[in-house]
Amino acid sequence: MAEREASESRKQARLAIYELANMISVPMSLNAIVRLNVADAIWQSGSNTPLSASEILARILPSGGDAENLQRILRLLTTYGVFAEHITVDDGGQRKYSLTEIGKTLVTDEDGLSYAPYVLQHHQDALMRAWPLVHEAVVDSTEEPFVKANGEAAYSYYVKDPEMNELMLKAMSGVSVPFMKAVLEGYDGFEGVERLVDVGGSGGDCLRMILGKHPHVREGINFDLPEVVAKAPVIPGVTHVGGDMFKSIPQGDAIFMKWILTTWTDEECKKIMENCYKALPEGGKLIACEPVVPEESDESHRTRALLEGDIFVMTIYRAKGKHRTEDQFRRLALSAGFTRFRSFHFDYFYTLLEFHK
Numbered sequence: 001m002a003e004r005e006a007s008e009s010r011k012q013a014r015l016a017i018y019e020l021a022n023m024i025s026v027p028m029s030l031n032a033i034v035r036l037n038v039a040d041a042i043w044q045s046g047s048n049t050p051l052s053a054s055e056i057l058a059r060i061l062p063s064g065g066d067a068e069n070l071q072r073i074l075r076l077l078t079t080y081g082v083f084a085e086h087i088t089v090d091d092g093g094q095r096k097y098s099l100t101e102i103g104k105t106l107v108t109d110e111d112g113l114s115y116a117p118y119v120l121q122h123h124q125d126a127l128m129r130a131w132p133l134v135h136e137a138v139v140d141s142t143e144e145p146f147v148k149a150n151g152e153a154a155y156s157y158y159v160k161d162p163e164m165n166e167l168m169l170k171a172m173s174g175v176s177v178p179f180m181k182a183v184l185e186g187y188d189g190f191e192g193v194e195r196l197v198d199v200g201g202s203g204g205d206c207l208r209m210i211l212g213k214h215p216h217v218r219e220g221i222n223f224d225l226p227e228v229v230a231k232a233p234v235i236p237g238v239t240h241v242g243g244d245m246f247k248s249i250p251q252g253d254a255i256f257m258k259w260i261l262t263t264w265t266d267e268e269c270k271k272i273m274e275n276c277y278k279a280l281p282e283g284g285k286l287i288a289c290e291p292v293v294p295e296e297s298d299e300s301h302r303t304r305a306l307l308e309g310d311i312f313v314m315t316i317y318r319a320k321g322k323h324r325t326e327d328q329f330r331r332l333a334l335s336a337g338f339t340r341f342r343s344f345h346f347d348y349f350y351t352l353l354e355f356h357k
């Protein structure tokens with residue numbers, strides 16, 4: 001046995017299980033970095049000059065803090081590509097940190113947006129309470145871990161708490177704007193559309209960007225829960241409409257949705273898609289941007305990010321909501337009455353799916 005444990009494969013296995021067992025350090029360190037606003041402190045309007053933990057600390061906590069502990073967090077996240085570490089020989093081997101491309105996603109842009117609110121949104125207390133209950137989704141999938149932990153479904157829980165509601169809106173803007181920029185660079189499917197409905201459009205960022213690029217879309221209807229649209233900003237050309245997509249959806253030449261179907265069960269998706277079908281004219285289309293998982297399981301970042309998101313959905317939103325394959329989406333759309341299906345790949349996380357009536 002001793003000999004076997006000294007073999008290369010056993011050493012690798014022991015290392016891998018330590019890494020997995022301590023993995024929680026990674027997202028919680030990322031959350032700490034966001035809470036401390038480290039990315040903006042390093043970025044400083046684009047200078048991105050490598051700074052020591054003490055120098056960063058002086059910017060984020062002028063009244064003082066523990067530089068050594070900050071450095072421990074920076075080192076760990078360097079191994080995940082969030083920071084670049086620079087060890088200066090002349091400064092006695094001091095470690096300094098700048099932002100990588102990944103780290104830059106946390107920097108607040110000129111519109112006040114970044115991926116930082118998304119990180120915070122995912123690590124709020126109510127969501128964290130659900131995580132120790134993931135196994136419960138296997139034992140009894142009729143109630144989500146989030147509901148078991150908090151007594152209520154996530155979306156209705158968020159809208160009852162003004163702070164959570166606003167953080168959700170900010171998180172959605174932060175992640176959706178860069179994605180929509182990529183879509184608008186390559187996608188021509190909005191041609192000929194005059195009235196476009198965004199189902200679950202949150203603050204209306206996607207519509208604002210689509211209308212900005214395509215002036216022929218004269219009317220945008222941002223459709224979301226009443227409490228959500230009540231907090232949405234005024235956007236020229238966009239009417240905010242509060243409602244419930246399970247009851248009915250406003251009419252449009254085309255319907256857009258991003259990150260909606262994923263959080264619902266197959267039966268619920270079918271209902272949403274049937275309501276979209278009813279709201280579309282003959283020849284109209286539903287344009288859905290959703291995370292789409294590959295058929296094969298592998299160790300790539302893409303597959304991991306998509307499968308991690310799948311467990312997030314199972315834990316927080318719907319125990320039987322899920323990240324689906326293209327084929328699962330195609331079959332759902334057919335069951336709701338759509339006849340033709342196309343997919344476009346402008347992003348590694350979301351796939352743009354067109355369902356034609």
Ligand SMILES: C[S@@+](CC[C@H](N)C(=O)[O-])C[C@H]1O[C@@H](n2cnc3c(N)ncnc32)[C@H](O)[C@@H]1O
Nearest residue numbers: 155172176200201202224225228244245258259
């Ligand atoms: C994951 S978010 C996506 C937001 C936005 N489409 C984006 O990608 O930035 C899902 C959205 O669906 C909305 N939603 C949830 N239940 C809904 C319902 N029954 N009717 C309409 N919208 C709903 C939520 O309020 C939320 O804004």
